[in-house]
Amino acid sequence: ASSCISSEAQEELSRHPCYSEEAHRFFARMHLPVAPACNIQCHYCNRKFDCVNESRPGVVSEVLTPEQAEHKVKGVAAQLMQLSVVGIAGPGDPLANAEKTFDTFRRVKQQVPDVALCLSTNGLTLYRHVEQIVALGIRHVTITINAIDPEVGRDIYPWIYDEGVRYEGKAAAELLICRQLQGLELLAQRGILVKVNSILIPGINDHHLPAVSERIKKLGAVLHNVTPLIIAPGSQYEQNGRKAPRPKELYQLQEVLGRDGMKVMRHCRQCRADAIGLLGQDRNQDFTLDKLE
Ligand code: CLF
Ligand code: SF4
Secondary structure (H helix, E strand, O other): OOHHHHHHHHHHHHHOOOOOOOOOHEEEEEOOOOOOOOOOOOOOOOOOOHHHHHHOOOOOOOOOOHHHHHHHHHHHHOOOOOEEEEOOEEEOOOHHHHHHHHHHHHHHHHOOOEEEEEEEEEEOOHHHHHHHHHHHOOEEEEOHHHOOOOOHOOOOOOOOEEEEEEEEHHHHHHHHHHHHHHHHHHHHHHHOOEEEEEOOOOOOOOOHHHHHHHHHHHHOOEEEEEEEEEOOOOOOHHHHOOOOOOOHHHHHHHHHHHHOOOOEEEOOOOOOOEEEEEEOOOHHHHOOOHHHH
């Protein structure tokens, strides 16, 4: 697939610490936790903590207002020379908090125009925000897609909520999956660099993820990041006694996906929604609001 990417896009990929394994040694990312609400429920999540799709369960990020986020990004950009990406990844779903999320991106763009903007979402309402994403120059979007078959999805998502309607069971999974794939296709058509995150859930989607990989590749995703399930304390999966995969299972699956021609991310560090620094590093405590005054 990489042969279909323009040289300009290759350049953008090479400066993003998640999209490029090389880049993650030199370039830092900063997350702005401005998005507390979520519009779906995942069985591995407990809403008291951060969104597990792009983060670690069991940690709580202090939510910032767009004004505070603007202040913070200014301070961090002045001190952290390796900063190349500012992302919004939670603590809930950024697009379930669309106004705050886009207001924040607008402010970041004004304050530090040379950083790349990065958005991570469950994808439910993505199709409604394509124009805004393009207009703001957001070039990197991650969608968490754990299944493309509603029969698999129904064991991952007990419900979703969209435009005042609550969907449950198979109907919930059906609508979510449809929206995720539609959003992926629309963004890819506009030249946005879409990465897909999938959570490896043994006994639920382990045998299904090669099918996910094949489908997202066809729809134009440039990268597939499979991360091991980490079960949030108090989540449904914890109550069901579900287990995280062994490292070997993850490694073997990544091998299989890579063999089928998809570019696979292997250096994800499952960051917090407020992480700052190189991947695997979290310097959030060096940049608390009081220290930036
Ligand atoms: Fe953040 Fe995600 Fe953008 Fe990266 S993280 S919003 S794409 S800038 Fe990266 Fe962290 Fe893994 Fe995410 S290592 S959890 S993949
Ligand atoms: Fe939790 Fe994120 Fe799933 Fe929402 S999308 S239920 S915040 S893991």
